[in-house]
Amino acid sequence: MAQVPFKGVERGVFSFCMCPGGFIVPAATAPGEVVVNGMSPSRRDSRFANSGIVVAVEADDVKPYAQWGPLAGLMYQQAVEQAACQAGGGTQVAPAQRLADFVNRQPSSSLPDTSYQPGLQSVMMQEVLPPAIGERLREGFKVFGQKMRGYLTNEAQIVGVESRTSSPVKIPRQADGLEHVQISRLYPCGEGAGFAGGIVSAAMDGERCAEALARKWAPKGAGM
Structure with missing residues (x-):
């Protein structure tokens, strides 16, 4: 993980869900979007590896979409996914660039082999990503290249966009009881509700909600 400044504001940049011997797969849920995700089969025996690289997005980043109210983050996410689709040619072909070329602001004349079956289109990824994310x-x-020898290489490539590592909308809940602020016995939980950003954190949040539910609703004297 690294704390990286942009216009004087630092945000975290970190790896997410490293998939050894895995594949990059299409994960869009609507026409006109390109979304990618990573997975590994149980044998982890493909010749590829992939990892999501995430930049933290905060409320200030979505101010241009303020007209959408609580859904501003969702519209920001959609705009990035639509830009990726347009850059790839309007299909599920994903935009991509060799890693060192991206860092050095140079076009990639060719791309390495990929596990992403719809295929890749070489583009300048800085034209796809919002400046706050790209920079x-x-x-x-x-x-990362300074910390890990061999990391920053043109043998690697970036493929966009993995834009759904966590929910852009947070469902409100009570700070202590963890129930929804208006609906009794509804416990917003995990990634989809905006309270986690991965498998482990979602499991931990689920455990917290189960414990809160048991404290309030289990018969008195029952074990937890």
């Missing part, structure tokens, strides 16, 4: 990624890759 922090660029600087973050430099930091």
Whole structure:
């Protein structure tokens, strides 16, 4: 992980869900979007590996979409996914660029083999990503390259966009009881509700909600 500044504001840049011997797969849920995700089969025996690289997005980033109210983050996410689709040619072909080329702001004349079955289109990824994300990624890759010899190489490539590592909408809940602020016995939980950003954190949040539910609704004297 690295803390990377952009216009004087630092945000985290970190790896997410490293998939050894895995594949990059399409994960869009609507026409006109390109979304990618990573997975590994149980044998982990493909010749590829992939990892999501995430830049933290905060409320200030979605201000241009303020007219959408609580859904502003969702519209921001959709705009990035639609830009990726347009850059790839309007199909599920994903935009991509060699890693060192991206950092050095150079076009990639060719791309390495990929596990992403719809295929890749070589583009300048800085034209796809919002500046606050693209610039922090660029600087973050430099930091990773300093920490890990061989990381920053043109044998690797970036494929966009993995834009759904966590929910852009948070369902409100009570700070203590963890129930919804208006609906009794509804416990917003995990990634989809905006309270986790991965498998482990979602499991931990689920455990917290189960314990809160038991404290309030289990018969008195029953074990937890």
